[in-house]
Amino acid sequence: MTPYEFRHAVRNGTFRGPTAGHCGDFAQANLAILPEAQAHDFLRFCHANPKACPLLGVGEPGDYRIDTLGRxxxxxxxxxxxxxxxEGRLAERVESLKDFWQRDFVVFAIGCSFSFEAMLAREGIPLRHVEEGCNVPMYRTNIANRRAGxxxxxxxxxxxxxRGADAIxxxxxxxxxxxxxxxxxxxGAPAELGIENLEHPDFGDPVTIRDGELPVFWACGVTPQTALMAARLPLAIAHAPGHMLMTDxxxxxxxxx
Amino acid sequence: MTPYEFRHAVRNGTFRGPTAGHCGDFAQANLAILPEAQAHDFLRFCHANPKACPLLGVGEPGDYRIDTLGRxxxxxxxxxxxxxxxEGRLAERVESLKDFWQRDFVVFAIGCSFSFEAMLAREGIPLRHVEEGCNVPMYRTNIANRRAGxxxxxxxxxxxxxRGADAIxxxxxxxxxxxxxxxxxxxGAPAELGIENLEHPDFGDPVTIRDGELPVFWACGVTPQTALMAARLPLAIAHAPGHMLMTDxxxxxxxxx
Known part of the structure; x- marks a missing residue:
């Protein structure tokens, strides 16, 4: 299936569920949608924290079509x-936004680790959470994001x-x-990030760390979601975890x- | 001083001693000189082990001038x-090869870590052996070189x-x-390389490893020197440790x- 076909399968209800493993050569995106009143702050937030919030695309206010992301x-x-x-709390999980769309909504598509994991796998670097069939472990750190509004x-x-050579x-x-x-x-040292125990991730699942292996930490797309929730906006929308936007x-x- | 001026200062005896810290923007080279009979094997050895023996230049047999390295x-x-x-043993340390030169000698100039250390320092990455005013610690590993002759x-x-972020x-x-x-x-784990104790390097000096720091290991230009000595050639010449060839x-x- 092409990403175009995949999106239509989602649109007509043929496909429901997590998107991991589908259309592996194409980028999937984290989604954030919020009213124009807060959109400029959020855009500045993404720009100031590019490792956690790398923007693949931003829509015009009100636009639910973004050609640069997909046909x-x-x-x-x-x-x-x-x-x-x-108000920062999950109010509803829905399968369509047609009844919720507002003319002032701005869409943000943020890069996702599925893309780099595909590149790592292609070069023969084993991914433990894939081997163990679970979600990647994620941790809150004590590193403050750059604030924006x-x-x-x-x-x-x-x-x-x-292992060290694979980490390099x-x-x-x-x-x-x-x-x-x-x-x-x-x-290396999780304490440098304020992480006390790797066996208890804040999101996702714990994975085995073998002798001689190092923990390697990447900035995570959950960062903008937690920032969005912490801001307690009257209204904000995101993809449900694992249910990503498939792009071209x-x-x-x-x-x- | 330019590298050209530096080489002339060495040539006329004005400069003697280790070359670290001189002409910092230019590459210094490890030197190996051996008779043509073994030169092809050694060239194949360098080619097969490029991380330890990155060649900056190889002379024509008999040539003691190599324009590609310096004017x-x-x-x-x-x-x-x-x-x-x-026969693989240090027989003599000399300040000129004029009395030793043979028409079948082939010169090998091999890249040196001084170059990448300059790049690391320029980007603000602290180098402990520089801070502590000693030689970088070096270790024999259990990783076999690819053999050539x-x-x-x-x-x-x-x-x-x-620290982890600096290592990245x-x-x-x-x-x-x-x-x-x-x-x-x-x-990370020194045991993966067969290194038992970081406090006892095989060459150079031990350095402090602080809490939260990782040991980061690079292939070292001492590798070709040990290979040269282990081969017990009737005759081979190298720079004295720390006394490198300054190139343009x-x-x-x-x-x-």
Whole structure:
């Protein structure tokens, strides 16, 4: 299936569920939608925290079509599940935004680690959470995001354990893809990030760390979601975790060198 | 002083001693000189082990001038001190090769970590052995070099401790310079390389490793020297440790991207 076909399968209800593993050569995106009144602050927040919030695209106010992300894409119907937040709390999970759309909504599409994981896997670097069939472990850190208006909070990181030589290769590979979180932000001592126990992630699932392996930490797309919730906006919308927006952007096209 | 002026200061005896810290923007080189009979094997050895033996230049048999390394360069006189090895043992240390030169000698100039250390320092990454005013610690590993003819042995690595975020940046920076050892070969667990105790390097000096720091290991230019000695050639010449060949090659010109 092409991303175009995939989006139409979502739109007409044929496909529901998490998007991991589908259309593997194409970028999937984290989605954030908020009223124009807060959109400028959020855009500045993303710009100031590019490792956690690498923007793949931003829509014109009111537009639910963003051609740069995909042909004939309709942001109201093409994501398998949406979370609607009111005052920072999950109010509803829906499968379409047609009844919720506002003329002042601004759409943000933020790069996702699925893209760089595809590149790592292609180069033979094992991903423990994939081997163990669970979600990648994610942790809140004590590293403050750069604040912009009402948006602040702390960086959230994902963690992938690997041997030293693989960690070096992973730095090289992911450095090429700043649009999908880029290079890791830290290797080794979790205490440097304020993480006390790797066995108890704040999001996702714990994974095995073997002898001689190092924890490698990447900035995570959950960061903008937590910032969005912490800002307690009257209304904000995001994709439901794991239910991403499928774009027409080839992962390979994101390489900067 | 320009590298040209520096070489002439060495040639006329004005400068003697270690070359670290001189002409910081230019590449210094490890030197190996051996008879043509073994030169092809050694060239194949360097080619097969490029991280430890990145070649900056190879002379024509008999030539002591190598224009690609430096203007008016004379390999017989422009290095502050030479070690002469016979049957793999240090036989003599001399300040000129004029009395030793043979028409079948082939010169090998091999990239040196001084170049990438300059790049790391320029980007604000602290180097512990520089801070502590000693030589970088180096270790024999259990990683076999690819054998070529009489040349084999094990990889020797240098080690620089740093915090995780600096290690990531160091991978990015040194990856650009494969001509001077390139990216690290390992980060973290020394046991993975067969190194038992970081406090007892095989060459150089031990350095402090602070809490939260990782040991970062690079392939080291001592590797070809140990391979040369282990081969027990009737005659081989190298620079005396720390007394390198100054070239006209700007470090910045070695960046591959």
């Amino acid at each position: 004939d894409l309709d942001i109201r119907t093409d994501v398998p599940a949406y979370n609607i937040y009111r 009402v948006f602040g909070g702390e960086l959230v990181v994902s963690m992938r354990p690997m 290769r992973a730095v090289q590979i992911t450095s090429r893809y700043p649009g999908v979180h880029g290079a890791p932000v830290h290797i 952007i080839a992962n390979t096209s994101l390489a900067v060198f | 008016d360069l004379d390999i017989r006189t422009d290095v502050p001190a030479y070690n002469i090895y016979r 009489v040349f084999g042995g094990e990889l020797v690595v240098s080690m620089r401790p740093m 940046r160091a991978v990015q920076i040194t990856s650009r310079y494969p001509g001077v050892h390139g990216a690290p070969v390992h980060i 090659i700007a470090n910045t010109s070695l960046a591959v991207f």
